Amino acid sequence: MGEPATGTEFTLDTAAELAQVEHGAIQGRSPWYLAWRRLRRNYIAFAFLGLFVVIVLACALAPAYASHVAHTGPNANHVLDTITVHGKQVPVVSPGGLINGKLVPSLPIGPQWFNAGGRYLLGADANGRDVAVRLLYGGRNSLVIGIGSALICIVVAVLLSLIAGYFGGWIDFVITRFYDLFYAFPVILLGIALGSALAINGFHHFGITIESGSIWIPTLVISYVLIAYVGRPIRGQILSLREKEFVEAAIAQGARPWRIMVSDLLPNLASSVLVFFTLIIANNIVVEAALSFLGAGVQPPTASWGTLIADGQTLIVTRPWLSLAPGIAIVLTVLSLNVFGDGLRDALDPRAKVRIEH
Amino acid sequence: MADERLLEVRGLKVQFATEDGVVHAVDGVDFALDRGKVLGIVGESGSGKSVTAMTILGLTRDVNTRFEGEVIYKDRNLLDLPENEMQQYRGAEIGMIFQDPMTSLNPVYRVGDQIVEAIQAHEPVDKRKARRRAVELLRQVGIPNPESRVDDYPHQFSGGMRQRAMIAMALSCNPDVLIADEPTTALDVTIQAQIIELIDQLKDDFNSAVILITHDLGVVAEIADDLLVMYAGRVVEHGGKRPLFYDPQHPYTWGLLGSIPRLDRPRSERLHTIEGSPPSLIRLPQGCKFRPRCPHAFEKCLEEPPLENRVETPGHLDRCWLTVEAKRAVRDETIEGGEPAAA
Amino acid sequence: MEKAWHGLVGDSNPDNKLLSYTTQQDVVQQIKQGIPATFSLTIGASVIWLFFGILVGVIAAVTAGRLSDRAITILALVGISMPVFWLGIVTRYFLAEKNTWFPDGEYVGLTANPVQWAYHLILPWTVLAVLYIGFYGRVLRNNILDTINEDFVRTARAKGLSRREVLTKHVLRNSLIPVVTLFGLDFAGVLGGGAILTEKVFDLHGVGWYAADALDKFDLPPIMGVTLYGAGFIVLLSVLVDLFYAYLDPRIRPT
Numbered sequence: 001m002g003e004p005a006t007g008t009e010f011t012l013d014t015a016a017e018l019a020q021v022e023h024g025a026i027q028g029r030s031p032w033y034l035a036w037r038r039l040r041r042n043y044i045a046f047a048f049l050g051l052f053v054v055i056v057l058a059c060a061l062a063p064a065y066a067s068h069v070a071h072t073g074p075n076a077n078h079v080l081d082t083i084t085v086h087g088k089q090v091p092v093v094s095p096g097g098l099i100n101g102k103l104v105p106s107l108p109i110g111p112q113w114f115n116a117g118g119r120y121l122l123g124a125d126a127n128g129r130d131v132a133v134r135l136l137y138g139g140r141n142s143l144v145i146g147i148g149s150a151l152i153c154i155v156v157a158v159l160l161s162l163i164a165g166y167f168g169g170w171i172d173f174v175i176t177r178f179y180d181l182f183y184a185f186p187v188i189l190l191g192i193a194l195g196s197a198l199a200i201n202g203f204h205h206f207g208i209t210i211e212s213g214s215i216w217i218p219t220l221v222i223s224y225v226l227i228a229y230v231g232r233p234i235r236g237q238i239l240s241l242r243e244k245e246f247v248e249a250a251i252a253q254g255a256r257p258w259r260i261m262v263s264d265l266l267p268n269l270a271s272s273v274l275v276f277f278t279l280i281i282a283n284n285i286v287v288e289a290a291l292s293f294l295g296a297g298v299q300p301p302t303a304s305w306g307t308l309i310a311d312g313q314t315l316i317v318t319r320p321w322l323s324l325a326p327g328i329a330i331v332l333t334v335l336s337l338n339v340f341g342d343g344l345r346d347a348l349d350p351r352a353k354v355r356i357e358h
Numbered sequence: 359m360a361d362e363r364l365l366e367v368r369g370l371k372v373q374f375a376t377e378d379g380v381v382h383a384v385d386g387v388d389f390a391l392d393r394g395k396v397l398g399i400v401g402e403s404g405s406g407k408s409v410t411a412m413t414i415l416g417l418t419r420d421v422n423t424r425f426e427g428e429v430i431y432k433d434r435n436l437l438d439l440p441e442n443e444m445q446q447y448r449g450a451e452i453g454m455i456f457q458d459p460m461t462s463l464n465p466v467y468r469v470g471d472q473i474v475e476a477i478q479a480h481e482p483v484d485k486r487k488a489r490r491r492a493v494e495l496l497r498q499v500g501i502p503n504p505e506s507r508v509d510d511y512p513h514q515f516s517g518g519m520r521q522r523a524m525i526a527m528a529l530s531c532n533p534d535v536l537i538a539d540e541p542t543t544a545l546d547v548t549i550q551a552q553i554i555e556l557i558d559q560l561k562d563d564f565n566s567a568v569i570l571i572t573h574d575l576g577v578v579a580e581i582a583d584d585l586l587v588m589y590a591g592r593v594v595e596h597g598g599k600r601p602l603f604y605d606p607q608h609p610y611t612w613g614l615l616g617s618i619p620r621l622d623r624p625r626s627e628r629l630h631t632i633e634g635s636p637p638s639l640i641r642l643p644q645g646c647k648f649r650p651r652c653p654h655a656f657e658k659c660l661e662e663p664p665l666e667n668r669v670e671t672p673g674h675l676d677r678c679w680l681t682v683e684a685k686r687a688v689r690d691e692t693i694e695g696g697e698p699a700a701a
Numbered sequence: 702m703e704k705a706w707h708g709l710v711g712d713s714n715p716d717n718k719l720l721s722y723t724t725q726q727d728v729v730q731q732i733k734q735g736i737p738a739t740f741s742l743t744i745g746a747s748v749i750w751l752f753f754g755i756l757v758g759v760i761a762a763v764t765a766g767r768l769s770d771r772a773i774t775i776l777a778l779v780g781i782s783m784p785v786f787w788l789g790i791v792t793r794y795f796l797a798e799k800n801t802w803f804p805d806g807e808y809v810g811l812t813a814n815p816v817q818w819a820y821h822l823i824l825p826w827t828v829l830a831v832l833y834i835g836f837y838g839r840v841l842r843n844n845i846l847d848t849i850n851e852d853f854v855r856t857a858r859a860k861g862l863s864r865r866e867v868l869t870k871h872v873l874r875n876s877l878i879p880v881v882t883l884f885g886l887d888f889a890g891v892l893g894g895g896a897i898l899t900e901k902v903f904d905l906h907g908v909g910w911y912a913a914d915a916l917d918k919f920d921l922p923p924i925m926g927v928t929l930y931g932a933g934f935i936v937l938l939s940v941l942v943d944l945f946y947a948y949l950d951p952r953i954r955p956t
Binding site: 415417441442445446447448449450453454456457458461462463464465466475476479480511513524527528531 | 851852853855856857858859860861862863864866870871874875878949950951952
């Protein structure tokens with residue numbers, strides 16, 4: 001029997017119920033084991049997880065690539081330099097000007113692939129910087145911001161929602177109104193409002209100082225604007241867990257609130273938090289790219305996939321790879337996370353639906 | 359009234375292909391149903407009773423399902439009917455009500471409209487006429503103020519009323535057979551008896567036959583004529599209600615009888631249960647399927663016993679190797695539960 | 702609050718109007734000028750994404766597990782994974798610049814020339830819709846597959862309704878309820894300036910473009926103004942969605 005189709009008729013539900021009666025094989029095994037067993041069969045999800053790991057490794061090895069293959073740094077300008085291609089000296093950026101009576105704009109070198117010994121693999125940008133190097137360094141920043149903001153966002157959202165969902169009453173009221181506040185703004189607009197304000201002056205309050213060029217700013221801005229989108233569904237889940245007998249029993253036994261949160265509520269949230277985390281990283285990478293593209297995220301000269309696309313936009317007609325390459329990098333990264341997260345959700349089936357917001 | 363045969367199920371087998379293997383949900387079921395009769399099908403969850411019922415209506419049809427045997431309704435084998443013809447039978451010839459009235463009605467439509475929809479699915483009547491019939495049906499199933507309640511949404515009905523509405527819907531096209539799948543399980547004990555009585559009375563009013571599916575022998579004790587006890591997709595005992603209650607032949611039936619709370623027993627005695635849980639329907643035990651849980655199993659049980667008549671009463675069939683004398687000797691002890699069954 | 706407002710509008714501003722730092726223009730007036738382009742973009746794109754989102758979701762659900770479902774699932778994920786501004790740049794490059802099949806950006810008023818209006822908007826509409834088509838298709842597919850297992854669907858089949866009647870009157874009707882909520886909020890978000898990326902990439906001078914343009918000069922008042930304008934739309938549409946939701950789902954109607 002091949003892999004059975006997902007039932008479009010409810011009879012398969014009955015079949016699934018009946019299959020659960022198969023106690024000999026399944027009874028006594030943890031839900032994590034069952035999820036792992038389901039996930040293991042999902043080769044597509046694993047293939048895409050592999051792709052994500054490859055991308056992360058490539059970006060992590062950016063310094064090695066820069067010093068041993070490209071022989072230049074991510075922010076080093078080479079406007080006036082020349083390189084050797086097939087034994088010929090070629091300028092990295094051909095100067096424009098009046099040539100034969102025609103005004104020709106200056107033009108950076110296009111993708112060299114391996115013709116220049118690994119230098120300018122994807123060409124140069126208007127400042128003569130190696131795009132391949134910037135792509136890897138930019139990827140590092142995009143990934144760090146994406147993963148970092150997802151982490152901060154999830155931790156804060158889970159904490160707030162645990163407190164709101166467990167204590168209820170006015171605490172819950174305050175926290176849900178706080179969430180509602182975020183829902184009232186388009187994510188991107190709130191992001192650029194905060195991001196641009198902080199990009200000018202940096203953050204100097206409460207004894208914390210973040211300089212204006214720091215990638216901490218986009219990281220914190222993105223995690224901040226998305227807290228509500230992660231927190232609201234988690235709070236809903238906590239509310240329903242709160243009604244469960246095992247939690248009521250723990251309360252009846254006089255267990256302390258933090259104990260109930262840590263040992264009863266949190267383990268039951270773990271599977272959906274894991275899925276959220278995967279999908280939120282994907283989402284945040286796109287949000288970072290959007291903010292940086294608009295100029296409210298990562299600030300020049302620091303590279304990120306979003307700024308690379310913006311930089312390349314002016315040269316799109318003559319040097320399309322400047323914008324295509326970082327875009328493809330984003331699509332592959334985000335797609336790999338989305339497919340894997342999807343498989344993870346199918347395997348764990350926490351029934352919670354994560355909302356992707358760009 | 360002459361015994362008019364409405365429905366006959368012969369050698370029915372239903373198998374589902376799942377990720378874990380083939381589920382043998384129903385594995386050889388035979389029975390017949392005459393007009394005016396009530397057949398009770400009893401068994402634990404996973405015994406195949408609901409799948410049997412849904413298969414009669416063709417509700418288990420799916421690419422991953424396989425059928426064997428025959429479901430003969432008025433000389434036609436329903437298993438062979440194409441889907442569009444089967445549709446004409448559902449609701450019109452065979453009506454069905456389900457376990458959970460809370461979820462069995464669509465929450466976004468008015469109760470009356472859902473009944474009207476059932477009527478209009480089979481009869482070319484206009485909406486006004488159909489609606490009047492819906493009101494009448496609601497009155498018949500005992501809904502107070504049916505003229506105004508017909509416009510209520512399901513959430514405005516109580517559980518018992520919703521089940522009554524379900525019955526009204528199932529009977530809206532005068533079906534000859536009514537299948538009730540655990541119709542009282544989700545209801546309060548006080549409502550249960552009312553619903554069962556209602557089904558019994560409507561069966562006479564509508565001159566139909568009823569298949570009543572339950573895990574609770576107490577529920578069918580009132581109104582069933584024949585009983586079918588199912589275990590692991592098989593019929594383990596089949597007979598008239600009286601012989602089956604007073605001279606039960608299969609140890610599984612004894613277990614079911616023992617688990618009915620009774621007032622004529624001393625109160626201190628704890629309610630008897632059947633030890634263990636039903637077998638996997640993917641990897642069934644060898645021989646008698648009840649063997650792993652049966653306190654009286656012996657070597658011969660490694661071979662599957664056939665379903666046959668072993669007692670004096672004709673038509674009383676069972677699937678157990680024990681001699682009738684041996685059964686009668688150990689039976690009462692098992693039912694009354696002196697010792698835990700699997701000790 | 703009062704102080705913050707004065708900090709923003711400046712002390713030498715008798716009308717308490719929110720003025721741009723760079724151009725000294727009235728922000729509210731500028732936002733109003735962007736409304737026709739933004740509304741044209743939003744309404745057209747939402748029609749496309751709603752239609753194709755539902756179509757794709759239904760096809761995937763009905764053929765669940767088969768090739769078409771898998772293809773749609775993968776394509777939908779690709780659509781969701783593409784940054785809208787990058788897709789915009791790429792389509793503009795390939796379809797309007799390298800090959801000049803479509804006009805290259807800019808907005809033409811509907812009243813000025815309806816044909817040119819639509820012709821100029823086809824690319825932005827489609828680009829903006831792609832993400833939502835993927836998203837709605839997936840949500841609807843999952844909703845349908847959840848609903849199809851509901852007891853009331855089994856009841857509907859047991860009544861003798863045809864497959865199509867069951868699918869449209871019971872499964873789809875109930876599965877669309879959550880989609881309506883999503884649609885209301887997304888529509889409000891895009892109407893409220895959330896299409897800033899699409900507007901910037903295609904040079905559509907709408908509300909979002911105004912914010913993006915201000916962002917290039919770090920001109921804060923327009924950004925604040927557009928953000929508040931967006932919030933206003935979302936609050937308004939949220940109320941409408943709640944009312945419509947009550948109409949669709951009788952369980953939450955007050956009795």
